Amino acid sequence: MAVSDQVNAEVSSLRDEINTHNHRYYVLDDPQITDQAYDRLYRKLQAIEQQHPELYSTESPTQRVGSPPATHFKTVEHRMPMLSLDNAFDEGEMHAFEKRLLDKLGLGDQALHYTAEPKLDGLALSLLYQQGKLVRAATRGDGKSGEDITANARTLPSIPLRLFGSKVPSGIEIRGEVYMEHAGFAELNDEQRNIGGKVFANPRNAAAGSLRLLDSRITATRPLTFCSFGIGWLEGYDLPDSQYQRMSLLRSIGIPVSAYIERVEGVQGCLDYYQRILAQRDSLAFDIDGVVFKLDDTTQQALAGNVAKAPRWAVAYKFPAQEVMTRLIGVDFQVGRTGALTPVARLEPVSVGGVKVSNATLHNMDEIHRKDIRIGDMVIVRRAGDVIPEVVAPVVAQRTGELPLPKMPELCPVCRSDVVRQEGQAAYRCSGGLICAAQRKEAIKHFASRKAMDIEGLGDKLVEQMVELGMIQSISDLYHLDLSQLAGLERMAEKSASNLLQALDTSLSTTLARFIFALGIREVGEATAEALALSFGSINEIMQADIEKLQQVDDVGPVVAENIVFFFAQQSNRDIVQNLIKQGIHWPEIEVTESSQKLPLAGLTYVITGTLEGLSRDQAAVLLKAQGAKVSGSVSAKTSAVIAGAKPGSKVSKAEALGVKVLDQAGFESLIKINGVSID
Ligand code: IVH
Numbered sequence: 254m255a256v257s258d259q260v261n262a263e264v265s266s267l268r269d270e271i272n273t274h275n276h277r278y279y280v281l282d283d284p285q286i287t288d289q290a291y292d293r294l295y296r297k298l299q300a301i302e303q304q305h306p307e308l309y310s311t312e313s314p315t316q317r318v319g320s321p322p323a324t325h326f327k328t329v330e331h332r333m334p335m336l337s338l339d340n341a342f343d344e345g346e347m348h349a350f351e352k353r354l355l356d357k358l359g360l361g362d363q364a365l366h367y368t369a370e371p372k373l374d375g376l377a378l379s380l381l382y383q384q385g386k387l388v389r390a391a392t393r394g395d396g397k398s399g400e401d402i403t404a405n406a407r408t409l410p411s412i413p414l415r416l417f418g419s420k421v422p423s424g425i426e427i428r429g430e431v432y433m434e435h436a437g438f439a440e441l442n443d444e445q446r447n448i449g450g451k452v453f454a455n456p457r458n459a460a461a462g463s464l465r466l467l468d469s470r471i472t473a474t475r476p477l478t479f480c481s482f483g484i485g486w487l488e489g490y491d492l493p494d495s496q497y498q499r500m501s502l503l504r505s506i507g508i509p510v511s512a513y514i515e516r517v518e519g520v521q522g523c524l525d526y527y528q529r530i531l532a533q534r535d536s537l538a539f540d541i542d543g544v545v546f547k548l549d550d551t552t553q554q555a556l557a558g559n560v561a562k563a564p565r566w567a568v569a570y571k572f573p574a575q576e577v578m579t580r581l582i583g584v585d586f587q588v589g590r591t592g593a594l595t596p597v598a599r600l601e602p603v604s605v606g607g608v609k610v611s612n613a614t615l616h617n618m619d620e621i622h623r624k625d626i627r628i629g630d631m632v633i634v635r636r637a638g639d640v641i642p643e644v645v646a647p648v649v650a651q652r653t654g655e656l657p658l659p660k661m662p663e664l665c666p667v668c669r670s671d672v673v674r675q676e677g678q679a680a681y682r683c684s685g686g687l688i689c690a691a692q693r694k695e696a697i698k699h700f701a702s703r704k705a706m707d708i709e710g711l712g713d714k715l716v717e718q719m720v721e722l723g724m725i726q727s728i729s730d731l732y733h734l735d736l737s738q739l740a741g742l743e744r745m746a747e748k749s750a751s752n753l754l755q756a757l758d759t760s761l762s763t764t765l766a767r768f769i770f771a772l773g774i775r776e777v778g779e780a781t782a783e784a785l786a787l788s789f790g791s792i793n794e795i796m797q798a799d800i801e802k803l804q805q806v807d808d809v810g811p812v813v814a815e816n817i818v819f820f821f822a823q824q825s826n827r828d829i830v831q832n833l834i835k836q837g838i839h840w841p842e843i844e845v846t847e848s849s850q851k852l853p854l855a856g857l858t859y860v861i862t863g864t865l866e867g868l869s870r871d872q873a874a875v876l877l878k879a880q881g882a883k884v885s886g887s888v889s890a891k892t893s894a895v896i897a898g899a900k901p902g903s904k905v906s907k908a909e910a911l912g913v914k915v916l917d918q919a920g921f922e923s924l925i926k927i928n929g930v931s932i933d
Contacts, residue, residue, distance in 0.1 A: 260301060264308050267298040271314040272413075279411040279478075280509045282890050287856045312386070312415055317408045319469030326400035326465070333485050335377060335393045335428065337562050338545065338569040344524060350568045351520045354548065357557050357565060364519045366549040368496040369526040370482060370511045372569050374540040375432030375460045378406065379485060382425050385416040392465070396562060405464055406431075408473035411480070413507040421506050423489030429481035429509075433460040434538045435638045437476025446679075452623075454645045455576065455635060456540050481508045482545070494551045512890065516549055527570050534572060534606070536887075540637050543571035572606070576635045578648060579603035583628055584615065584659035588667050588691035590699050591775050592682040596621060596659055598632070598644045605636040613642040617679045618661055625649070627656030667691040687727065687825070694720045696773050700728045704779055705771035706763060709756040710749060718742055727825070728771075729832035732757060764875045765792065765840045768833075772826070775816040784808040785817075787878065790843045792830060796821045841875050852881025854924075857893040859884050860908075863901035866918055870898075876925050888913060896921045 271294055278284045278291075299315050302308055310316070341347045354365060379399065381389040390406030392399040406412055409431070416425075433441070438456040441463075445452050453459035463475035481503055484492070492499055497516040504510045517526050523546050530544050548554050548566040557566040580601040586594045596615040603610055613634050615621050624646055626632065631651040636642040661681050665672055670685030683689050687696070697716045701708040708731075719725045724738060734757070739750035763771075769792070770782035777785070788806045789795045795803075795817070803814035820826055859877050861870045861884065868876075873896065874884040888895055888907045894914040897905050908915050916924060 257305075260305055261308065264298065264301055264305070264313075267294060267301070268310075268313055270294060271298060272415075275314065275410055276413070276417075276507055280504060280507055282512050284891065285856060290856065314410075314414075316414075317410060317473060319408050319471070319473040320404050321470070322468035323404065324467070326402060326467075328394070328398050329389065329391045329401045330398045331379060331391070331394075331396070331485070332426065334562075335379060335396045335399070335485070336559065336564055337396065338372075338567055339560075339563045340543075341568050341570045344520075347520050347523055347568070347570055350546075351523075354553075354557055354565065358553055365553070366519075367517050367523055367546040368500065368514065368549050369517050369523065370514045370545050370547075371530055371537075371541040372543040372545045372571075373430040373432050373480060373482075373511075374457050374542045375430040376457070376464065378402075378429055378431050378464070378479060380406065380412065380427045380429070380479075380481075382416055382421075382427065384423060385421040387412065387414050400465070402464060404469040405466065405472040406479075408469055409477050409479050411478050411509050416506040416508070418506050420490065420502060422487050425487045425490075426485030427481050427503065427508055428483045428485050429479055431460050431464050431477055431479050432456060432539055433463070433476055434478065435540070435640065436538065439640075441475065446619075454633075455637070478539075479509060481510055483547075492551070496547050496549045496551060496554070499551070517546075523570065531572060531607075535639055537638065540575065541572070542575070543569050545569050573604065575606040575637045576633055576645065577603050577605050578631055579634055581626065581628060581630050581632045581644065581647075584621075586662060586666055588665060588683050588689060588695070590692060590695035590773055592684070592686065592689065592692050593680040594661065594665070594672060594683060596661075598634075600632075600634060600644075603634065605634055605642060608636060610634060610636060610642045613644050615644050615659070618659075618681065619679050621659055625658075627652065627658055629656040665689060665691075690720055693726070697725065697728055697731070699773045700731075700771045702771075705767055706760045707767075708753075708760045710753040711756065715742065715745075715753075727829055729829045729836065732761075732833070732836040761837045761839065762869070762872075763838065763840050764871050765790070765843060766875070767871065768792065768838065768840060769795065772820070772830070774820040776813050777817065781806075781808045781813060783878070786843060792834075796827065796830065841872055843875065843879055852879075855881035857882045858891055859894055859896055860886070860888050860892050860904055861896045861898075862904040863898035865896070865898035865921065873921065880925065894924075 271291070274284065274286060274291055274294070295315065298313070302313065302315055341350055351365060355361065355363070377393040379391045379393070380387060387407065389401060390403045390412070391401050394400060407414065433456040435456065438453070438459050441459055442452050444450070451462070453462060459475075460477055463472055463477055466472050484499060484503070493502065497514070500510045500514055513530060515526060517523055527544050530541070534541060546568050548557060554564070554566040557564070559565060581598050582601060583599040585597045585599060587597050588594055596618065598613045598615050600611050600613060615626065626644060626647045630647040632647050633645040634642055635645045661672065663672055664670065665683035665685055668683065668685040668689040668691070670683050670689060672681050673684050674681045683692065685692065687693050694717055697720065698713050700706055701711040701716065719742070724734070725731060734754070736747070736750055736754060739745055739753060740747045764786070766779070766783040766786035769777065769785055770779050784806050785795055789798065800811070800814040800818055803809050803817055804811060854877060859882055861873050865873055877884055885892065888904050888911065890911050890913070892908065892913045894916050895904055895908040896916045898918060905915055
């Protein structure tokens with residue numbers, strides 16, 4: 254084979270491989286390799302393509318980087334109008350929706366079936382594929398014509414540049430929503446703040462702004478995702494006459510479809526689905542503003558027809574709004590674990606996304622000034638996912654007269670130490686360190702929290718009481734407490750006091766990652782603590798490491814490395830660690846590895862549930878992670894297996910429903926033993 258044939262074959266196989274992994278990730282929600290392994294393939298392809306420009310192809314997965322800026326977007330007509338949806342806000346309106354349909358179809362009180370999906374909060378996109386190739390992407394615009402944003406859409410990794418399989422029609426227009434996940438949105442806004450760029454009010458605005466940039470090279474850097482919700486038109490293929498089956502067909506030709514799509518029966522089925530999705534709303538990675546129901550039978554859809562701009566056969570049952578307006582009554586300043594003073598808005602109580610809110614974060618003083626938020630303003634408050642509520646913006650149009658700007662106090666509201674601001678940093682801090690009761694309280698609360706030492710029964714109120722009474726000065730004092738001291742506290746009976754002592758004792762058996770996280774080093778979160786534990790394997794090694802060595806760990810940049818060195822340079826912190834070790838804190842040994850890539854369980858994700866014999870769930874997680882596996886808290890189609898100890902709970906039934914493997918104690922033991930680890 255000539256060299257160029259070989260190169261050709263390699264490029265084409267790399268492209269296929271990368272496309273397959275994209276498909277597994279975005280469409281099947283079931284990745285088979287780690288992000289790092291994916292990046293390696295991608296970089297390899299990129300390198301060969303750079304050496305052989307003659308192999309350039311617009312369809313290569315490397316060609317999602319965008320192209321030089323356009324001066325404007327072309328207007329394009331939609332062959333079939335892009336309709337909107339009618340809304341329902343309560344059960345009565347859902348019953349009325351079904352009644353209208355039954356009357357229109359003349360079906361009396363027969364049961365109708367619906368396809369149910371979450372209503373993604375982004376913006377609609379139309380994708381045109383000809384002979385399986387993406388040829389055009391357009392926004393909804395006014396429904397009749399939109400903007401041609403093909404260059405931008407091509408940069409989204411979840412949009413296939415080519416469809417595949419035997420069912421690809423000669424022409425198809427696919428419709429769906431482009432949105433931004435919470436994590437990507439927060440990261441984007443942080444970056445925008447750092448570079449003094451535009452900060453977006455919510456993920457929907459960020460998605461819309463990013464998709465409509467004239468420079469697609471910038472769009473390529475924005476964390477946008479596409480999920481399809483229907484077909485505009487199609488040629489050269491006979492579609493099934495069920496909405497649900499049509500969506501399955503889309504999935505089978507490589508188009509992402511909601512993982513939550515279901516076929517439900519009657520209004521009752523719709524109402525149950527609504528409640529199920531509402532219950533998950535806060536734990537989803539993205540915003541949804543309701544659920545959408547579509548008549549499943551497409552012949553019935555055609556009979557029902559459209560009214561004005563919306564189909565009669567579909568409805569959006571909306572969730573309570575996640576952005577509402579209320580009045581800002583005042584601003585308090587809260588002192589955090591690291592002494593940072595955060596402005597907290599005191600609000601006229603209001604219900605946001607179904608939860609009563611009377612406080613919300615204002616982030617920092619720069620943000621208050623940039624947004625020009627005044628005390629007394631009407632403000633927009635947003636609460637989405639498990640993120641704390643925030644004030645998004647003032648409603649300036651409703652401002653009457655001069656209103657005062659909030660002011661940072663000169664002295665700490667808790668310990669009266671000076672409030673200082675380090676050069677170049679947004680945060681103002683109390684200079685009192687652990688003299689400040691607020692910082693002490695927060696450090697101890699963090700230490701005891703679920704993701705840190707998980708000390709059951711040591712709630713926030715109790716910590717506050719103990720610090721106020723001077724019973725504990727630092728975290729290591731916790732393990733000196735005795736029954737009589739605890740039983741003397743407010744709302745503490747002897748039984749709960751002895752339970753707490755037991756919980757403290759149990760917490761001594763932990764993992765190195767949890768312990769590092771629990772110490773509360775500035776900017777060392779769970780993931781960084783985990784990376785430090787895996788790469789150093791011992792607390793002493795970490796305490797002795799210099800900035801350079803620390804920076805060799807994935808996840809640790811110069812600022813975090815400096816924070817770690819600074820933390821352990823304090824004798825008081827070294828004493829705390831030594832005291833805790835003396836008091837018996839311990840964790841399973843970790844074998845240090847060069848790179849988790851080479852490990853036998855790399856790329857696999859496990860969920861642990863129930864009680865395992867001889868080790869805690871955390872300890873089991875350490876053993877799995879030491880072999881390169883990921884451990885997750887919830888079961889999804891991506892889960893490689895669920896490890897079920899005694900009394901496992903609902904995760905096993907969820908796994909069974911999804912066809913995910915379930916391993917019992919023996920299965921787990923052989924899994925890690927095969928991979929060279931022993932649990933005793
Ligand atoms: S169906 C004819 N399904 O909501 C049917 N729309 O308020 C038209 N949306 O313009 C749309 N998730 O941008 C449908 N699962 C979903 C959706 C969805 C979000 C958006 C879409 C539409 C708007 C209508």
